Amino acid sequence: MNAVQLKQAVTISLTKQVQETAQAQASIMLEGFAKTQQNVQAAQASHPSLGKTIDIRA
Numbered sequence: 001m002n003a004v005q006l007k008q009a010v011t012i013s014l015t016k017q018v019q020e021t022a023q024a025q026a027s028i029m030l031e032g033f034a035k036t037q038q039n040v041q042a043a044q045a046s047h048p049s050l051g052k053t054i055d056i057r058a
Helices: 003-046
Strands: none
């Protein structure tokens, strides 16, 4: 294996590692987002008119 082939092999390996890391981070972020959405929906379910009406009684 000459220097050019070695450089290409290292570059490909690093690129794969970066892609795998990015995919893992995106997966974690999406899981967190889904949990947050569930919490928001649960909060809205317990207060169905929250933020939709204004109480103007004096």
